[in-house]
Structures are given as structure tokens and as C-alpha cells.
Amino acid sequence: MTAETLTEHAQSVAVPGWLAALCRFFAGLGGATLLAMMLMTVTSVILRAATGKPIPGDFELVEVGSAIAIFCFLPWCQVNGGNVLVDFFTQKTGPRVNHILEAIGDLLYLLIAALLLWRLCHGAAEMRQYGEQTMVLRLPIWISFTVILPAMTLLVATCAATFLGHIRGARA
Amino acid sequence: QEVTLRVHHFLSAEAPMHKDVLAPWEKLIEEKSGGRIDVQLFPSMQLGGKPPQLFDQARDGVVDISWTLLGYTPGRFPISEVFELPFLSGSATQTTAALQQYQAKYMGDELKDVHPLLIHAPAAYKVHTKDKPVAAQADLGGLKIRTPSRMMTDGLAALGANPIGMPVPEIAQALTTGVIDGAVIPWEVFGSLRIESVTKDHAEFGAENGGLSTSVMALVMNQAKYDALPDDLKKVIDENTGAALADMAGKAFDAAEAAERQKAIDAGGKITVIPEVDLAEWQGATQPVVDAWVKSMTDAGHDGQAMLDDARAMLAAAKGK
Amino acid sequence: MTGIAAGLMGFAALLALMAIRIPIGVAMLSVGIGGYALFTGAMPLLAFLKTSTYYQFSTYSLSVIPLFVLMGEFATKAGMSRALFRTAAAFLGHRKGGLAMASIGGCAAFGAICGSSLATAATMGQVALPEMRRYNYSGALSTGSLAAGGTLGILIPPSVILVLYALMAEQSIAKMFVAAMIPGVLAAIGYMIAVAIYVRYRPEEGPAGPRVAWPERIAALRETWSIILIFALVIVGMYRGWFTPTEGAAVGAFGAGVLAILHGGMRLTGLMACLRGTAQTSGMIFLIMLGAEMFNAFLAQTQTPMLAAQAIQNMGLSPMLVLGAILLLYLALGCVMDSMSMLLLTIPIFYPIIAGLDFGMSREDTLIWFGILAVVVVEVGLITPPVGMNVFVINGMAKDVPMLESFRGVLPFLISDMVRIVILVAFPVITLWLVHLLS
Ligand code: NA
Ligand code: NA
Numbered sequence: 001m002t003a004e005t006l007t008e009h010a011q012s013v014a015v016p017g018w019l020a021a022l023c024r025f026f027a028g029l030g031g032a033t034l035l036a037m038m039l040m041t042v043t044s045v046i047l048r049a050a051t052g053k054p055i056p057g058d059f060e061l062v063e064v065g066s067a068i069a070i071f072c073f074l075p076w077c078q079v080n081g082g083n084v085l086v087d088f089f090t091q092k093t094g095p096r097v098n099h100i101l102e103a104i105g106d107l108l109y110l111l112i113a114a115l116l117l118w119r120l121c122h123g124a125a126e127m128r129q130y131g132e133q134t135m136v137l138r139l140p141i142w143i144s145f146t147v148i149l150p151a152m153t154l155l156v157a158t159c160a161a162t163f164l165g166h167i168r169g170a171r172a
Numbered sequence: 173q174e175v176t177l178r179v180h181h182f183l184s185a186e187a188p189m190h191k192d193v194l195a196p197w198e199k200l201i202e203e204k205s206g207g208r209i210d211v212q213l214f215p216s217m218q219l220g221g222k223p224p225q226l227f228d229q230a231r232d233g234v235v236d237i238s239w240t241l242l243g244y245t246p247g248r249f250p251i252s253e254v255f256e257l258p259f260l261s262g263s264a265t266q267t268t269a270a271l272q273q274y275q276a277k278y279m280g281d282e283l284k285d286v287h288p289l290l291i292h293a294p295a296a297y298k299v300h301t302k303d304k305p306v307a308a309q310a311d312l313g314g315l316k317i318r319t320p321s322r323m324m325t326d327g328l329a330a331l332g333a334n335p336i337g338m339p340v341p342e343i344a345q346a347l348t349t350g351v352i353d354g355a356v357i358p359w360e361v362f363g364s365l366r367i368e369s370v371t372k373d374h375a376e377f378g379a380e381n382g383g384l385s386t387s388v389m390a391l392v393m394n395q396a397k398y399d400a401l402p403d404d405l406k407k408v409i410d411e412n413t414g415a416a417l418a419d420m421a422g423k424a425f426d427a428a429e430a431a432e433r434q435k436a437i438d439a440g441g442k443i444t445v446i447p448e449v450d451l452a453e454w455q456g457a458t459q460p461v462v463d464a465w466v467k468s469m470t471d472a473g474h475d476g477q478a479m480l481d482d483a484r485a486m487l488a489a490a491k492g493k
Numbered sequence: 494m495t496g497i498a499a500g501l502m503g504f505a506a507l508l509a510l511m512a513i514r515i516p517i518g519v520a521m522l523s524v525g526i527g528g529y530a531l532f533t534g535a536m537p538l539l540a541f542l543k544t545s546t547y548y549q550f551s552t553y554s555l556s557v558i559p560l561f562v563l564m565g566e567f568a569t570k571a572g573m574s575r576a577l578f579r580t581a582a583a584f585l586g587h588r589k590g591g592l593a594m595a596s597i598g599g600c601a602a603f604g605a606i607c608g609s610s611l612a613t614a615a616t617m618g619q620v621a622l623p624e625m626r627r628y629n630y631s632g633a634l635s636t637g638s639l640a641a642g643g644t645l646g647i648l649i650p651p652s653v654i655l656v657l658y659a660l661m662a663e664q665s666i667a668k669m670f671v672a673a674m675i676p677g678v679l680a681a682i683g684y685m686i687a688v689a690i691y692v693r694y695r696p697e698e699g700p701a702g703p704r705v706a707w708p709e710r711i712a713a714l715r716e717t718w719s720i721i722l723i724f725a726l727v728i729v730g731m732y733r734g735w736f737t738p739t740e741g742a743a744v745g746a747f748g749a750g751v752l753a754i755l756h757g758g759m760r761l762t763g764l765m766a767c768l769r770g771t772a773q774t775s776g777m778i779f780l781i782m783l784g785a786e787m788f789n790a791f792l793a794q795t796q797t798p799m800l801a802a803q804a805i806q807n808m809g810l811s812p813m814l815v816l817g818a819i820l821l822l823y824l825a826l827g828c829v830m831d832s833m834s835m836l837l838l839t840i841p842i843f844y845p846i847i848a849g850l851d852f853g854m855s856r857e858d859t860l861i862w863f864g865i866l867a868v869v870v871v872e873v874g875l876i877t878p879p880v881g882m883n884v885f886v887i888n889g890m891a892k893d894v895p896m897l898e899s900f901r902g903v904l905p906f907l908i909s910d911m912v913r914i915v916i917l918v919a920f921p922v923i924t925l926w927l928v929h930l931l932s
Contacts, residue, residue, distance in 0.1 A: 229541070
């Protein structure tokens, strides 16, 4: 499935190489987390069937892992213009107008991502302060934020980069 | 209306808590305030978020009032966890009555960020199993049992079971599919899970023996919202919460407990009551969990032993009534 | 401002933002956050956002989605589409339009391991399109059958959309999957009948290929056993008692991954490509889900869904009329909108309405039946003009076929869809029979 066949996506724009590489790294990190989650779950299922003793806390590990993975996926999806949009009403408006419209979309996403990052910092601090933990393994929940907050920061940077890219695209 | 109170919780509108406690309370408050307070109930997390967020939603004013289980944020309310300890609970009415005193004496600090309307508990939890009846402690050995709380995770492990943590909505499917062999829940939850055809064996510990465990539930209001009420409306809230509401909640939960228990018996369920003489063995096995709680409280600067003794005494007094 | 007015304005703003190329998830988040702040206040909003993103992404039951997406990525890498198409072509290729029928059969089988419609259309297209063109199939028939066949990916379990519906309407994922099986098989058969009728009138568009001897057919069949095994393991295991849907998805993804290594020759670079593909698709899905959560939280504050449900119940319309109106609305929305966002946006509003109507069956049966109908109708939107994602994907692969030609080719399948929808509405038993049989 190549990107150019999907019309319901943003037009592609260039972003700085280091940023693209970071997004790629975080996508890989999230993917590795998902893979680990998959292997842990399969092992737990097999252990449960064979010995009646699944991996302790397998459910909560899936919850923590899935949060880490998905936060890591967001910048990669954005840098590739992978977030679906409706292009039916803007098929004839031309690339320049569409770049401007997509720049508006990226600006909105930038503001929202920055807002979420700001709020998540507070949420993580409270979870740490209150000592919230998982039920079986008693893992402190705030630890997963050591990955989640950098991923959200990267999302903010990526939105800024694609926003500037669309502005440049509209000028060209 | 002068004031709108939005009440948020995670149960469905069919649950006893919604139907038999919150809905009558809505009517009561609206009536007693002469229509000046409008209570709006939002079941099923309609206002957004997940159950662990409910307490903070009321604290932060995202909603005006929320109802939740304090154990949904494990580690956050350790003082209230005394009633999660093994064999320290009774019927809903009894534990709820004990909780009123325990709350007043010990829980002020944990609940200082909100205005508590009701701290209560469901009836004591039972062990419901799928294929293997539990008649003695040894029967639990190696069984995969869904744990309801942080304390019971250790409690079940001490009893020889494999505690499995999972969200309540997963229980029904996990039981049918053998992901778990059983669950520690009160009968009342059968109303929404409909698992009486899956779990046929039920071990009860008898309320008078101190049922296996329970959870502490809380209906809490945003402090600023409460403070901003005119005095006469504050009075309406005060007079229809706390002990007054505790009585209603306790009765509703016990009634639901009895009704669901009867339904399960009608569906062919077999109930084993663990005899009192055997309970010493169970309690001995789980004593380390109780000791660990006392120690963690003492380490945190409280008098853990006094809190435990008080909780026991308050429960005993409630049972004596 | 009254709640209803705020809710309607929110909807209008959402549609306006979506019309001007704002990504759907971002549009929902913008209106949801803005509406929430205006209607409820900024402080509650800021408090709500402290942990809501975290908990939305760390929900156990939602973790099934990235795992099914990963399973589809591995299935593609394993070259399963090739084996499936070859097998189907060995049995059907000698008939008129046989390769088009084989494409549909291949899509149905691939849909049994892949939860996404686009991925099904795209991967089967890579294999089947060149074959059909080689045997002089017309552009219309070859692209039309693949675009339509791709929609089977959603209907035949596992399916990401069915998972989403089950979670929103509080139904069992396993039961939704079982309920979709017969409608899914019916869809495949209906599409094949559409091909047969089509080539009857235009035989030159789908000429018969060479007949394949039985020993070769058996050999082809043998190549597909691994896929059947994985499908059986996931679906049967989920329903019969070995694991939860998330665990089933993990086992399925693991199995497909092993096949990708053994049959598809997947190495580290291939694995990383699969993971990044999963990242892109899952990121897209979860951004929309986050947006829908925020938008729905705002709508609930305005009480719009509850008041709308009450209003419809008070109108005393016949249940079938309400159902028909909802399905027609889906068909209309499907012409311009992405299927998943459509369901995420509307199910929280429609399912209480449907659950409150009396169709002469239990609430659970009604919701399962409605879910299948909604998914079937939404899936039709993937091949209706002017925005038909599957048609775009397949047409993009067949560089020499004009878009209009592809939409013409899809027409017989659309007719088949309409017939099937009427049948499924008229006979709920088709959807519910297997669910009752197995429970
Ligand atoms: Na599928
Ligand atoms: Na369409």
C-alpha cells in the first residue's frame, strides 16, 4: 500500500532529516513495545495452558505497553501525513490552497498536542505524587511517562515541522 | 433551578447503585430543595474518561459529583484499604456502618481534596469458581482467580491461588474462556455480568465470620461547588448524605446481594459455606498480608495497629446491631 | 445557549472543519476541546485532559486493535495473498469471470486474517490485478471486483471495525465476530453471483482461463493450510475458551509473524517495515478514537444524544422506519466519509436509540444485529462514488484504467450489496443464528 494511492491523506512535505529519523526511531520503539507485548501475551497464554500459571500481571503489562506504543506511533503517523482527511470538497482547489488548508490542520494539531503535553506533565506528576501503581505487580504508573512525554514532545515538534512545510508548499 | 449537579459514574443505568441509590437520591434532593437543585445522572462514563479518573474528575471540578471505587487507583488511598484486607468485612449494611466511623476518625486526610457525600461498601466478597468447588483452603491452590484489589492480590497469593488482575467488564468472557478459574466478587455484580450459568460453585464465608474481602466505594463532591452553595442548599445536601444515605445504600446493596444470590441458586448454583472452625486456617494463612498493611501504615507515620483494631471493633459493633 | 443548540453547532463546526481537509481526528479534537471549554469551562477541561489521553491509550480491550493491525502486516509479508489467490484461481479460473470470482474468494480468505478493508484490497490487488490483466479481463471488472472484495476484510472476522462497535455498544467481541460470519460468507457469494451475471451480458470482459487439473488444485490447496490454521486458532480459540480477544490477536499476530519469517522470508528490515506500517495505521486509528472520545464527552455535556434519543422515542415511529433512516444516513455519509470515523462519531448516539426500540428480540440480539447492519452499510461506503477508498487504492495500482471505469466496474457489486442489506434487515435470524447456536 503506497502512500500516493491514498488520496484521503495530506500532501507530503519535507521535514528536517533528524526529525524524520527521530519519528522513525520512536515508531520502532513503539513497535518493539508492541512486539514485546505480543510475545509476553503468547508466552502467558502458553504457560496458562501448560502449567496453569500465567505471567503475573500480564493484563496490566498489556495496558502499560499499549499506552507506550500508541504514544510512540503518533509522531510517525503525522510525519507521513497518515492521518485521514476528507478530500472530496477540495479536489479542485489546487495544491496551493490545499497546502494552506493542511497548514491550518497542522496548526490545530500542534496546539492540541502542546496542550495535551502540558496537561500530561501535570497528570504524570500527580500520579507520581500519589504513588499510583498497577494492581498485581505494583509498578508505579508514572514510569511509563518517561517514554510517553518525550513522544508527545516529538509530536509537537513534528506538527510544527509539517506546518512549516505546508506553508513553504503554499509559497512555492 | 439555581444549581445543577452532574453526577458521573462507570456503571450502567441498570446497576443497583444507579437504580436504587443514585436515582432515588436524585429525586430526594430535587424534592427537598424545592426544585432549586437539578441533579443530572451520567452513567457509563458518558462524560468521558475511564473509571480510574472518576475521583479526580470530582476533585478537579470536571464533574460536580462522582462515584467510584477507591481501589481503582491502587496505592492512592492506603488508609481505606483496611476493608480490602482478608476477613474484615460483613454485609453491605454492616461494613458501610463501620465505614462511617472509620471515615470520620481516619480518612479525613485521604479525602481532604473533596467533599465526601458517602463512603460505603458492597456486601462481602465471595469466591465464585467455574469447575472446581472451593470447600477448603487447599482447593484454591493453583486456581487462577480474578483479584478485586491490591490487598486481595496478596491475600489470594497467600491462600495459594494465582491472582489475576483484569478490569471488571473482562470477567465474564475471561471465565467462559478459562482465562480465569474464578473471581472474588460480591453476588450483586452478577446482575451486570450474568455469569450464573458459567460459575456454578460459590464459596461463602458468612457475614458474621467476616466475609473474604470488600471494596471501599465513594460518592464525592467537588469542594468548591459545595462551598459555593447557599447555606439552605448546603443543609439539603448535608441532611441527605452521609449516615442518612449510608443506610439507603447498605440496604440497596444487601437487597441486590440477596436477589442475585437467589437467581444463581435458581440457575443451579451450589453454595458452600466455609465452616467457622476452618476459618482459623484461612485467617492464619493471610495474616502476613494484614501484618504488611499494619507495617506500611506504621512506616507512613500512622498507628497501624490501632487503625486495624478500630476497624475490627467498628465492624463488630455494626454486626452487633 | 441550550444544550441542543450547542450540540448542533458542534456538529456543524465538525462538518465544516472536515470539509476543509482538517484531519478527521484533529477536527473532532478541536471541536470537542473547544466545545467542552465553552460549554463547561476551561478549568474542568484542563483537569480532564491531565490523564484522559493516557487512559484512552492504556485500555486493555483497545489493545486488540494494534495487535490485529500487526497481524495483517505480517500476513501481507508472509505472501498469504498469493497463495490464497492461486488456490481460488485453480478452482474457478476456467469459468467465465472466474479470476474475478477467485479475487473475491481470495479477498474473503485474506479478510479472515486481516482486520482492515484497505489492506485486504491492496494486498490482493498486488497479486490478482496483474493476473486478470494478463488474461484480458477488462479494467472495470478487474478493479471493480478487487475493490468490492476488499470490503470483505471488514466484515469477515477479525475486524477492527467490529471490535470498535462491540466496545462502544458494550457487546462481546467474540459474539460480534461470530455474528459477522454468515453475513460475510453471504457477501462473498453475492459478489460472485454479481460477477457471473455481469460476464453473462459482457462475456468479453472476463474470458475463461485454462482449466487446472485436480492434482494441481490439491497442491494449491495445501499451500493455504497455514492460513486456515491461524484463522481457526484465533476465532475458535476466542470463542471456545482459550483466550481473550487481545490474547487471540496476539496469538494470531505471532502465528502470522512466524509464517512471514518462514514463507515470506521476512528478516529484520522486513520486520521493521511491518512495525512501522502498524505504527502508521494504529496511530491514525487512535488519533480518531481520541478525537471521538473528546467530541462525545462534549456532546454528552450538552445532553444532545439523550435528548435526541428521547425525541425519536416520543415520535412513536415504527422501529423499522428509524432503522431504515439510520442506515440510509450511513449510506449517504459513506459517500464522502471514512468508515471508522463515521462509526466512532455516530454509534454512541444511535445505539441507545436502537436499544430503546422494540424489534421483537432481546436487547443484546438487537444490538448485535444492528452492529452487523451498520458495519455492512458502512463498508458499502468504501466503494460508493465519489469517495470510495478501496476503488482509489485499486485504481491507483492499475495505472491504465480510468477512475470512471473502476466506478462502473463496482456497480454490479453495489447492487449485490443493496440486495444483501435488504435480506439482512428482513431476516435478523441470518445474523443471530450462529450466535445462538454457539452460546
Ligand atoms: Na477481517
Ligand atoms: Na464512498
